[in-house]
Amino acid sequence: MEKLRIGIIMGGMSSEREVSLNSGRNVYDHLDGEFYRGVPIFMDADSRFWIIPWQLISQNTTVDMAEHLEAEARAIAYEDLKDEIDFAFISLHGKYGDDGCIQGLLELLRIPYTGPGVLASALGMDKHVQQKILRAEGLDVPRSMIVRRQDWDSDREAVMRDILGGFAPPCFTKPIREGSSIGVARIDDANALAQGIENALAWDNAVLVEEFLDGVEFSAIVLEQDGEARALEVTEIHPQSAYYTYDDKYMPGRCRKFTPPRTIPRDRADAIKAQVVRAFHALGFRSYGRIDGFLLRDGRILITDPNSSSGMAPSSFFFEQAACAGMLPSMMISRLIENALEIHRDKRGPL
Ligand SMILES: Nc1ncnc2c1ncn2[C@@H]1O[C@H](COP(=O)(O)OP(=O)(O)O)[C@@H](O)[C@H]1O
Ligand SMILES: [Mg+2]
The missing domain is CATH 3.40.50.20 (Rossmann fold)
Structure with a gap:
Protein backbone atom coordinates (compact mmCIF):
# COMPACT_ATOMS: atom_id res chain seq x y z
CA MET A 1 0.00 0.00 0.00
CA THR A 114 -5.99 19.45 9.42
CA GLY A 115 -8.41 21.52 11.49
CA PRO A 116 -11.41 23.57 10.48
CA GLY A 117 -12.13 25.48 7.26
CA VAL A 118 -11.73 29.12 6.27
CA LEU A 119 -14.47 30.73 8.36
CA ALA A 120 -13.87 28.88 11.62
CA SER A 121 -10.13 29.41 11.30
CA ALA A 122 -10.68 33.14 10.81
CA LEU A 123 -13.02 33.21 13.81
CA GLY A 124 -10.44 31.39 15.89
CA MET A 125 -8.07 34.26 15.23
CA ASP A 126 -10.36 37.24 15.81
CA LYS A 127 -10.85 37.89 19.51
CA HIS A 128 -13.48 40.59 18.94
CA VAL A 129 -15.79 38.64 16.63
CA GLN A 130 -15.44 35.38 18.56
CA GLN A 131 -16.60 37.10 21.76
CA LYS A 132 -19.75 38.28 20.00
CA ILE A 133 -20.52 34.78 18.80
CA LEU A 134 -19.85 33.14 22.15
CA ARG A 135 -21.94 35.75 23.94
CA ALA A 136 -24.81 35.18 21.52
CA GLU A 137 -24.50 31.47 22.29
CA GLY A 138 -25.04 32.20 25.99
CA LEU A 139 -21.44 31.58 27.01
CA ASP A 140 -19.62 33.90 29.42
CA VAL A 141 -16.79 36.01 27.96
CA PRO A 142 -14.91 38.96 29.47
CA ARG A 143 -16.41 42.42 29.23
CA SER A 144 -14.48 44.21 26.51
CA MET A 145 -14.26 47.24 24.27
CA ILE A 146 -12.63 47.61 20.88
CA VAL A 147 -10.32 50.51 20.03
CA ARG A 148 -9.65 51.10 16.34
CA ARG A 149 -6.53 52.80 15.05
CA GLN A 150 -8.39 55.62 13.28
CA ASP A 151 -10.21 56.60 16.50
CA TRP A 152 -7.01 56.40 18.52
CA ASP A 153 -5.14 58.52 15.98
CA SER A 154 -7.87 61.14 15.65
CA ASP A 155 -8.73 61.69 19.35
CA ARG A 156 -6.76 59.65 21.81
CA GLU A 157 -7.88 61.72 24.81
CA ALA A 158 -11.52 60.88 24.09
CA VAL A 159 -10.68 57.20 23.64
CA MET A 160 -8.76 57.16 26.94
CA ARG A 161 -11.73 58.74 28.73
CA ASP A 162 -14.04 56.12 27.24
CA ILE A 163 -11.79 53.26 28.31
CA LEU A 164 -11.22 54.55 31.84
CA GLY A 165 -14.97 55.08 32.21
CA GLY A 166 -15.67 51.38 31.72
CA PHE A 167 -12.38 49.62 32.37
CA ALA A 168 -10.61 51.08 35.35
CA PRO A 169 -7.23 49.31 35.79
CA PRO A 170 -6.34 46.58 36.27
CA CYS A 171 -7.37 45.67 32.74
CA PHE A 172 -5.82 43.99 29.71
CA THR A 173 -4.97 45.34 26.27
CA LYS A 174 -4.36 43.01 23.33
CA PRO A 175 -4.27 43.06 19.53
CA ILE A 176 -7.47 41.52 18.20
CA ARG A 177 -5.58 39.00 16.07
CA GLU A 178 -2.39 37.61 17.57
CA GLY A 179 -1.36 34.66 19.69
CA SER A 180 1.30 33.45 22.14
CA SER A 181 0.62 36.58 24.29
CA ILE A 182 2.28 38.79 21.68
CA GLY A 183 1.22 42.42 22.09
CA VAL A 184 -0.74 41.59 25.28
CA ALA A 185 -0.28 43.83 28.34
CA ARG A 186 -1.66 43.92 31.84
CA ILE A 187 -2.47 47.53 32.70
CA ASP A 188 -2.14 48.24 36.40
CA ASP A 189 -2.59 52.00 36.37
CA ALA A 190 -3.99 54.62 34.02
CA ASN A 191 -0.52 55.91 33.10
CA ALA A 192 0.31 52.61 31.44
CA LEU A 193 -2.83 52.52 29.32
CA ALA A 194 -1.64 54.56 26.32
CA GLN A 195 1.52 52.46 26.08
CA GLY A 196 -0.56 49.27 26.20
CA ILE A 197 -2.73 50.48 23.33
CA GLU A 198 0.32 51.53 21.31
CA ASN A 199 2.00 48.15 21.88
CA ALA A 200 -1.07 46.30 20.70
CA LEU A 201 -1.47 48.60 17.67
CA ALA A 202 2.04 47.59 16.60
CA TRP A 203 0.50 44.20 15.77
CA ASP A 204 -2.93 45.02 14.38
CA ASN A 205 -5.24 47.90 13.53
CA ALA A 206 -7.61 47.21 16.40
CA VAL A 207 -7.10 46.55 20.09
CA LEU A 208 -9.31 44.84 22.61
CA VAL A 209 -9.48 46.27 26.13
CA GLU A 210 -10.74 43.69 28.61
CA GLU A 211 -11.74 43.63 32.23
CA PHE A 212 -9.18 41.92 34.46
CA LEU A 213 -10.21 38.38 35.34
CA ASP A 214 -9.35 37.28 38.85
CA GLY A 215 -9.24 33.51 39.02
CA VAL A 216 -7.50 30.37 37.79
CA GLU A 217 -6.60 30.09 34.12
CA PHE A 218 -7.30 26.85 32.27
CA SER A 219 -6.73 25.31 28.85
CA ALA A 220 -8.80 22.50 27.35
CA ILE A 221 -8.27 20.51 24.17
CA VAL A 222 -11.45 19.44 22.41
CA LEU A 223 -11.09 16.44 20.13
CA GLU A 224 -13.52 14.77 17.74
CA GLN A 225 -13.55 11.03 18.26
CA ASP A 226 -16.10 8.57 16.91
CA GLY A 227 -18.12 11.44 15.51
CA GLU A 228 -18.38 13.36 18.77
CA ALA A 229 -16.43 16.37 20.05
CA ARG A 230 -15.28 15.87 23.63
CA ALA A 231 -12.91 17.72 25.93
CA LEU A 232 -9.79 15.93 27.12
CA GLU A 233 -8.72 16.54 30.71
CA VAL A 234 -8.49 20.22 31.66
CA THR A 235 -5.10 21.79 32.45
CA GLU A 236 -4.77 24.40 35.18
CA ILE A 237 -2.11 27.04 34.58
CA HIS A 238 0.00 28.85 37.17
CA PRO A 239 2.20 31.36 35.33
CA GLN A 240 5.36 32.69 36.91
CA SER A 241 4.74 36.24 35.63
CA ALA A 242 1.80 38.53 36.38
CA TYR A 243 0.03 36.74 33.53
CA TYR A 244 0.79 33.90 31.11
CA THR A 245 3.47 35.58 28.98
CA TYR A 246 5.38 34.38 25.90
CA ASP A 247 8.33 33.35 28.12
CA ASP A 248 6.05 31.54 30.53
CA LYS A 249 4.62 29.65 27.59
CA TYR A 250 7.84 28.60 25.90
CA MET A 251 10.88 28.95 28.15
CA PRO A 252 11.71 25.64 29.81
CA GLY A 253 10.79 25.43 33.45
CA ARG A 254 8.94 28.74 33.65
CA CYS A 255 5.35 27.89 34.35
CA ARG A 256 3.53 25.19 36.26
CA LYS A 257 0.70 23.32 34.57
CA PHE A 258 -1.44 20.69 36.21
CA THR A 259 -3.35 18.04 34.28
CA PRO A 260 -5.77 17.04 35.77
CA PRO A 261 -6.28 20.34 37.61
CA ARG A 262 -5.09 20.67 41.20
CA THR A 263 -7.21 23.42 42.70
CA ILE A 264 -10.18 23.43 40.33
CA PRO A 265 -12.79 21.14 41.92
CA ARG A 266 -13.99 18.14 39.91
CA ASP A 267 -17.50 19.48 39.33
CA ARG A 268 -16.08 22.79 38.03
CA ALA A 269 -13.66 20.95 35.75
CA ASP A 270 -16.58 18.99 34.34
CA ALA A 271 -18.51 22.22 33.84
CA ILE A 272 -15.48 23.69 32.02
CA LYS A 273 -15.42 20.65 29.73
CA ALA A 274 -19.07 21.16 28.86
CA GLN A 275 -18.59 24.89 28.15
CA VAL A 276 -15.54 24.43 25.92
CA VAL A 277 -17.40 21.89 23.80
CA ARG A 278 -20.21 24.42 23.38
CA ALA A 279 -17.69 27.08 22.35
CA PHE A 280 -16.10 24.60 19.91
CA HIS A 281 -19.43 24.08 18.14
CA ALA A 282 -20.47 27.74 18.29
CA LEU A 283 -17.36 28.77 16.35
CA GLY A 284 -17.64 25.91 13.86
CA PHE A 285 -14.32 24.33 14.86
CA ARG A 286 -13.65 20.88 13.45
CA SER A 287 -11.49 17.93 14.45
CA TYR A 288 -9.75 19.63 17.36
CA GLY A 289 -9.27 22.94 19.07
CA ARG A 290 -7.78 24.44 22.21
CA ILE A 291 -10.10 26.56 24.27
CA ASP A 292 -8.74 28.63 27.13
CA GLY A 293 -10.43 30.59 29.86
CA PHE A 294 -10.72 31.39 33.53
CA LEU A 295 -12.56 29.95 36.49
CA LEU A 296 -13.36 33.05 38.53
CA ARG A 297 -13.41 33.22 42.30
CA ASP A 298 -17.22 33.44 42.21
CA GLY A 299 -17.37 30.12 40.34
CA ARG A 300 -18.17 31.54 36.89
CA ILE A 301 -16.43 30.06 33.86
CA LEU A 302 -15.31 32.56 31.20
CA ILE A 303 -13.99 31.65 27.77
CA THR A 304 -11.14 34.03 26.83
CA ASP A 305 -9.15 32.44 24.03
CA PRO A 306 -10.63 29.81 21.73
CA ASN A 307 -8.02 28.56 19.23
CA SER A 308 -8.81 26.56 16.12
CA SER A 309 -5.43 24.83 16.40
CA SER A 310 -2.88 24.22 19.10
CA GLY A 311 0.84 24.38 19.66
CA MET A 312 2.33 20.89 19.35
CA ALA A 313 5.68 21.07 21.12
CA PRO A 314 6.49 18.03 23.32
CA SER A 315 5.18 19.63 26.52
CA SER A 316 2.22 21.44 24.93
CA PHE A 317 -1.28 21.25 26.40
CA PHE A 318 -2.15 19.15 23.38
CA PHE A 319 0.25 16.31 24.17
CA GLU A 320 0.02 16.67 27.94
CA GLN A 321 -3.75 16.22 27.89
CA ALA A 322 -3.45 13.42 25.34
CA ALA A 323 -1.00 11.63 27.63
CA CYS A 324 -3.49 11.96 30.47
CA ALA A 325 -5.99 10.13 28.24
CA GLY A 326 -3.40 7.43 27.46
CA MET A 327 -2.73 8.62 23.93
CA LEU A 328 0.80 8.80 22.55
CA PRO A 329 1.77 11.82 20.40
CA SER A 330 1.74 9.57 17.32
CA MET A 331 -1.81 8.44 18.13
CA MET A 332 -3.00 12.05 18.41
CA ILE A 333 -1.36 13.02 15.13
CA SER A 334 -2.88 10.03 13.35
CA ARG A 335 -6.27 10.93 14.86
CA LEU A 336 -6.06 14.46 13.41
CA ILE A 337 -5.18 13.09 9.98
CA GLU A 338 -7.96 10.48 10.05
CA ASN A 339 -10.46 13.07 11.31
CA ALA A 340 -9.53 15.46 8.52
CA LEU A 341 -9.74 12.83 5.79
CA GLU A 342 -13.24 11.96 6.93
CA ILE A 343 -14.33 15.60 7.25
CA HIS A 344 -13.01 16.48 3.80
CA ARG A 345 -14.62 13.39 2.30
CA ASP A 346 -18.01 14.50 3.60
CA LYS A 347 -17.87 18.22 2.83
CA ARG A 348 -19.95 19.97 0.19
CA GLY A 349 -17.96 22.88 -1.18
CA PRO A 350 -15.14 24.28 0.92
CA LEU A 351 -15.06 23.16 4.55
N1 LIG B 1 -8.96 39.67 30.69
C1 LIG B 1 -7.91 39.07 31.23
N2 LIG B 1 -7.77 38.93 32.58
C2 LIG B 1 -6.69 38.29 33.12
N3 LIG B 1 -5.68 37.78 32.38
C3 LIG B 1 -5.76 37.90 31.05
C4 LIG B 1 -6.87 38.53 30.40
N4 LIG B 1 -6.66 38.47 29.07
C5 LIG B 1 -5.49 37.85 28.89
N5 LIG B 1 -4.93 37.51 30.07
C6 LIG B 1 -3.63 36.84 30.24
O1 LIG B 1 -2.84 37.06 29.08
C7 LIG B 1 -2.56 35.82 28.41
C8 LIG B 1 -2.61 36.01 26.90
O2 LIG B 1 -3.89 36.50 26.50
P1 LIG B 1 -4.80 35.75 25.44
O3 LIG B 1 -6.05 36.53 25.32
O4 LIG B 1 -4.93 34.33 25.80
O5 LIG B 1 -3.98 35.94 24.10
P2 LIG B 1 -3.17 34.92 23.17
O6 LIG B 1 -4.08 34.61 22.02
O7 LIG B 1 -1.97 35.70 22.74
O8 LIG B 1 -2.84 33.68 23.96
C9 LIG B 1 -3.58 34.85 28.94
O9 LIG B 1 -3.10 33.53 28.85
C10 LIG B 1 -3.79 35.34 30.38
O10 LIG B 1 -2.78 34.86 31.25
MG1 LIG C 1 -4.07 32.52 25.08
Missing part, protein backbone atom coordinates in the same frame (compact mmCIF):
# COMPACT_ATOMS: atom_id res chain seq x y z
CA GLU A 2 1.28 3.47 -0.91
CA LYS A 3 1.89 5.60 2.14
CA LEU A 4 -0.05 8.84 2.32
CA ARG A 5 2.30 11.78 1.73
CA ILE A 6 1.76 14.21 4.59
CA GLY A 7 3.08 17.71 3.96
CA ILE A 8 3.87 19.25 7.34
CA ILE A 9 3.80 22.99 6.83
CA MET A 10 5.83 25.02 9.33
CA GLY A 11 7.44 28.42 9.72
CA GLY A 12 5.31 31.03 7.99
CA MET A 13 4.91 34.78 8.13
CA SER A 14 3.38 35.38 11.52
CA SER A 15 4.91 36.49 14.81
CA GLU A 16 4.53 32.86 15.90
CA ARG A 17 6.79 31.33 13.24
CA GLU A 18 9.33 30.04 15.77
CA VAL A 19 6.55 28.38 17.75
CA SER A 20 5.36 26.86 14.48
CA LEU A 21 8.79 25.44 13.76
CA ASN A 22 8.74 23.68 17.13
CA SER A 23 5.28 22.28 16.49
CA GLY A 24 6.11 21.17 12.95
CA ARG A 25 9.27 19.27 13.72
CA ASN A 26 7.63 17.52 16.62
CA VAL A 27 4.75 16.46 14.37
CA TYR A 28 7.28 15.24 11.77
CA ASP A 29 9.12 13.20 14.44
CA HIS A 30 5.93 11.52 15.65
CA LEU A 31 4.26 10.74 12.35
CA ASP A 32 3.34 7.05 12.21
CA GLY A 33 5.76 5.73 9.58
CA GLU A 34 3.67 2.63 8.98
CA PHE A 35 0.96 4.63 7.22
CA TYR A 36 2.39 8.04 6.43
CA ARG A 37 5.41 9.57 4.76
CA GLY A 38 6.29 13.00 6.14
CA VAL A 39 7.21 15.76 3.68
CA PRO A 40 8.54 18.72 5.68
CA ILE A 41 7.53 22.00 4.07
CA PHE A 42 8.89 25.34 5.17
CA MET A 43 6.91 28.50 4.49
CA ASP A 44 9.32 31.43 4.37
CA ALA A 45 8.80 35.05 5.37
CA ASP A 46 7.69 35.88 1.78
CA SER A 47 5.03 33.14 1.85
CA ARG A 48 6.96 30.83 -0.50
CA PHE A 49 6.91 27.07 0.08
CA TRP A 50 10.06 24.98 0.20
CA ILE A 51 10.33 21.21 0.48
CA ILE A 52 13.18 20.80 2.91
CA PRO A 53 15.42 17.80 3.59
CA TRP A 54 14.63 16.31 7.02
CA GLN A 55 18.10 17.26 8.23
CA LEU A 56 17.04 20.91 8.19
CA ILE A 57 14.21 20.60 10.67
CA SER A 58 16.68 20.63 13.55
CA GLN A 59 17.75 24.19 12.73
CA ASN A 60 17.24 26.42 15.74
CA THR A 61 15.32 29.34 14.19
CA THR A 62 13.42 30.16 11.03
CA VAL A 63 16.25 32.60 10.17
CA ASP A 64 18.82 29.79 10.40
CA MET A 65 16.51 27.68 8.29
CA ALA A 66 16.09 30.39 5.64
CA GLU A 67 19.86 30.63 5.13
CA HIS A 68 19.98 27.01 3.98
CA LEU A 69 17.04 27.09 1.62
CA GLU A 70 18.62 28.13 -1.68
CA ALA A 71 21.36 25.48 -1.47
CA GLU A 72 19.56 22.58 0.20
CA ALA A 73 15.80 22.90 -0.25
CA ARG A 74 13.51 22.88 -3.27
CA ALA A 75 11.21 25.86 -3.88
CA ILE A 76 7.75 24.80 -4.92
CA ALA A 77 5.01 26.77 -6.63
CA TYR A 78 1.60 26.66 -4.92
CA GLU A 79 -0.02 24.90 -7.88
CA ASP A 80 2.60 22.13 -7.81
CA LEU A 81 1.97 21.30 -4.17
CA LYS A 82 -0.69 18.74 -5.10
CA ASP A 83 1.89 16.71 -7.02
CA GLU A 84 4.06 16.46 -3.91
CA ILE A 85 1.62 15.76 -1.08
CA ASP A 86 -1.74 14.07 -0.53
CA PHE A 87 -2.54 15.85 2.71
CA ALA A 88 -1.46 19.02 4.52
CA PHE A 89 -0.74 18.97 8.24
CA ILE A 90 -0.91 22.66 9.09
CA SER A 91 1.64 23.35 11.79
CA LEU A 92 1.52 27.09 11.16
CA HIS A 93 0.24 29.44 13.84
CA GLY A 94 -1.10 32.97 13.66
CA LYS A 95 -1.74 35.23 10.71
CA TYR A 96 -1.68 33.54 7.28
CA GLY A 97 -1.35 30.24 9.19
CA ASP A 98 -4.37 29.24 11.23
CA ASP A 99 -6.54 32.22 10.30
CA GLY A 100 -8.11 30.86 7.10
CA CYS A 101 -5.49 32.01 4.57
CA ILE A 102 -3.68 28.70 4.08
CA GLN A 103 -6.98 26.88 4.43
CA GLY A 104 -8.33 28.85 1.43
CA LEU A 105 -5.28 28.06 -0.63
CA LEU A 106 -5.54 24.34 0.17
CA GLU A 107 -9.24 24.37 -0.74
CA LEU A 108 -8.38 25.78 -4.16
CA LEU A 109 -5.70 23.11 -4.58
CA ARG A 110 -8.10 20.38 -3.39
CA ILE A 111 -5.68 19.18 -0.74
CA PRO A 112 -7.30 17.99 2.51
CA TYR A 113 -5.84 19.59 5.63
